[in-house]
Structure formats: structure tokens, C-alpha cells
Amino acid sequence: MDPLAAVIGAGLVVVAALTAIWQARRARTAQEELRRVEGELSAEQHAARHDHLTGLPNRRWFYGAGAALVGTTDRRPLIAVLVDLDDFKRINDTFGHRAGDEVLVTVARRLAGVVGVGLVARLGGDEFVALLDPPPGCPDRPAGNRDGLAETAGRITEVLSAQVPVTGGWNVAVRASIGVVVAAPGSDLDEVLDRADAAMYRAKAARLASAPSRHDSPDSGGWFAADEQRRQVRAVAGDAVTWSAR
Numbered sequence: 001m002d003p004l005a006a007v008i009g010a011g012l013v014v015v016a017a018l019t020a021i022w023q024a025r026r027a028r029t030a031q032e033e034l035r036r037v038e039g040e041l042s043a044e045q046h047a048a049r050h051d052h053l054t055g056l057p058n059r060r061w062f063y064g065a066g067a068a069l070v071g072t073t074d075r076r077p078l079i080a081v082l083v084d085l086d087d088f089k090r091i092n093d094t095f096g097h098r099a100g101d102e103v104l105v106t107v108a109r110r111l112a113g114v115v116g117v118g119l120v121a122r123l124g125g126d127e128f129v130a131l132l133d134p135p136p137g138c139p140d141r142p143a144g145n146r147d148g149l150a151e152t153a154g155r156i157t158e159v160l161s162a163q164v165p166v167t168g169g170w171n172v173a174v175r176a177s178i179g180v181v182v183a184a185p186g187s188d189l190d191e192v193l194d195r196a197d198a199a200m201y202r203a204k205a206a207r208l209a210s211a212p213s214r215h216d217s218p219d220s221g222g223w224f225a226a227d228e229q230r231r232q233v234r235a236v237a238g239d240a241v242t243w244s245a246r
Helices: 003-049 059-071 088-095 097-115 142-161 189-210 226-231
Strands: 078-085 119-124 127-132 176-183 233-237 241-244
Touching (some): 003 059, 059 078, 059 119, 059 127, 059 189, 078 097, 078 142, 078 189, 097 127, 142 176, 142 233
Parallel strands (some): 176 233
Antiparallel strands (some): 119 127, 233 241
């Protein structure tokens, strides 16, 4: 065999091997870059749809998903809940913004625990919203709807009435007003939330009417005295039933 041909052939083999190695490395780099871009895109999409503090869906995502959910006609009635934390600014002013954030995160977690597989979101600031199925055993008729509203209102006031431990060793009792209404199949989300908002403001008026006139002090180790805590969380279920935390 011609020595020159042998050298050329060996050189071609080496070049082919190096080319294959380079192409494999390039493919791996492209795959890694693709995974990185996909991860960043997924993170950006999640951030665009969720509240950065509580991790709950945000207003934009809720209005899209909620409108489709309540507008469905082939389903049972849903229960819509609107929660407003009253005098929340006082928590920030008294205990600091870190404590205020801790209260918001705790409220979000407790609401999510009640809602379960339903939809709960932070609308912004100190306002939360939820759509959930009626409690098990509630029939799809007016009396069953009223029972479901009352039971749901009672469960939410119960979990929100529990004090929240915050930075500094304080135990903060949350002030909240809650509106609970039925969302019939094929409803309009804005109309449902308007009714929930009206119920929430009736709860707010009932809470203010029964609240103590003096200013509360954190000196005793909690924002509110134990015998006053029951008056801090009120819910109006539908048009008639008013619940307060036990």
C-alpha cells in the first residue's frame, strides 16, 4: 500500500472522529441551552400568573380561569368567597412589613386549605377570592345552597380567627370581612363577584357595629384581647346568614 495513501487515510479517520466528537458536543450544548430556555420560560409564565409573595394565582389568572369555571353550564353550583383583611395597614404600622407579609402568607395558606381542589387567588393587597364546590352532602336546591354557604362561611371564619405568629414573638389576630354567595351554572363572573362584594361589605358593617370602641394595644402579647377576638372575623353567607368566629 502506498505510504502516502495510508497517511491520508489515517488523517481522514482522525478528522472524521474529531468531527463526530465536535458535533456530539454541539448537540449536547444545544440541548442544554434548550432546557435552560424552557426552564426560564416556565418560570416567567409561572411568575406572570402567580402572586410572588403567597404563591397563589394572581388577579389576571383568576379572572381568566374563574370566568371559564363559573360560565360552565354542565356543573353543580359553586360557592364564591371574597375575603378582605380589615385595618391591615395597622399590622404593617404596628409590627412592620415583614410581619404583614407573614400574615398574608398564613391567610393564603389557610384559605387554600379550606378550598382544597377549588380555586383560590390573591386579588391584590389584602383581598383574596375563592371558588369551590359546596360541602359534601349539600343538595342542588335552594335549601342545600343555603346550608352550603353557611357551612363554608363557618369554616373560613374558623380558620381565619386563629392568631398568626409573626416576627418579634407577637401573635396577631386578623380582622376580616367575608362575603359568601352561590355561583349558579352559566353565571357571569363579574356579577358573582359583585354579589360577593356586597355580602362582604354587609359583613364589614356588622363587624364594625360590634367592634370595641377603644384602640387595641400590642402590650399584652397579641393585637387583640382573647375575649374580643370572636368579633374580628365576620362573614355574610348569601343574603341572610351572618356568621362570626366562635
